[in-house]
Amino acid sequence: QQQVKQSPQSLIVQKGGISIINCAYENTAFDYFPWYQQFPGKGPALLIAIRPDVSEKKEGRFTISFNKSAKQFSLHIMDSQPGDSATYFCAASPRGTSGSRLTFGEGTQLTVNP
Amino acid sequence: GAVVSQHPSRVICKSGTSVKIECRSLDFQATTMFWYRQFPKQSLMLMATSNEGSKATYEQGVEKDKFLINHASLTLSTLTVTSAHPEDSSFYICSASSRKRRTVGNQPQHFGDGTRLSIL
Numbered sequence: 559q560q561q562v563k564q565s566p567q568s569l570i571v572q573k574g575g576i577s578i579i580n581c582a583y584e585n586t587a588f589d590y591f592p593w594y595q596q597f598p599g600k601g602p603a604l605l606i607a608i609r610p611d612v613s614e615k616k617e618g619r620f621t622i623s624f625n626k627s628a629k630q631f632s633l634h635i636m637d638s639q640p641g642d643s644a645t646y647f648c649a650a651s652p653r654g655t656s657g658s659r660l661t662f663g664e665g666t667q668l669t670v671n672p
Numbered sequence: 673g674a675v676v677s678q679h680p681s682r683v684i685c686k687s688g689t690s691v692k693i694e695c696r697s698l699d700f701q702a703t704t705m706f707w708y709r710q711f712p713k714q715s716l717m718l719m720a721t722s723n724e725g726s727k728a729t730y731e732q733g734v735e736k737d738k739f740l741i742n743h744a745s746l747t748l749s750t751l752t753v754t755s756a757h758p759e760d761s762s763f764y765i766c767s768a769s770s771r772k773r774r775t776v777g778n779q780p781q782h783f784g785d786g787t788r789l790s791i792l
Binding site: 592594599600601602603604607647659660662663664665667 | 676678706713714715716718721765767780781782783784785786788
């Protein structure tokens with residue numbers, strides 16, 4: 559019940575295309591859903607996050623879509639660029655007033671071809 | 673934005689050596705710090721959670737005598753890999769989050785840039 563399932567494992571997109579990464583969870587106690595971007599040899603960087611009281615959040619070219627009833631959320635990268643090539647992790651954590659442990663998805667390696 | 677500094681970025685040492693990794697929050701007070709381990713092309717595996725001034729809580733299967741964690745201040749946590757062996761070679765990453773008063777909900781975790789540990 560603690561798992562977060564992420565797909566696809568790898569994704570190749572042409573420059574200018576839309577990259578879509580999907581995640582699903584089981585634990586209904588999760589109420590915070592961040593996405594992290596990780597470049598080789600670096601730590602993950604927080605990209606965008608959403609809470610279940612909204613169905614969509616957009617920040618620049620990055621959008622999270624959230625479906626509470628289906629317990630699914632996805633990351634859309636519009637106008638994908640070669641610089642977006644990285645590994646993306648979805649994550650989830652339960653409600654808490656301090657740092658709560660994150661459960662990570664398995665990761666998606668995104669390659670954006672020029 | 674919140675900055676977490678991790679040092680060293682890379683360590684190569686002989687088997688049997690103890691290695692200390694530092695994790696510092698540079699512009700905020702980190703009430704909670706997390707230590708992760710990541711194998712190539714895999715996700716992050718949580719090793720332990722530490723709250724300032726308290727003993728760390730280790731995940732199942734993580735040897736607390738092997739991986740010593742100290743969180744003595746609100747800006748510094750250390751992970752010491754004692755008597756390291758080749759199987760301890762990995763990418764170790766820390767993260768930190770703060771607790772804001774009168775704020776309900778999670779505070780984001782901010783990650784360091786990791787430490788590549790290679791044991792010969």
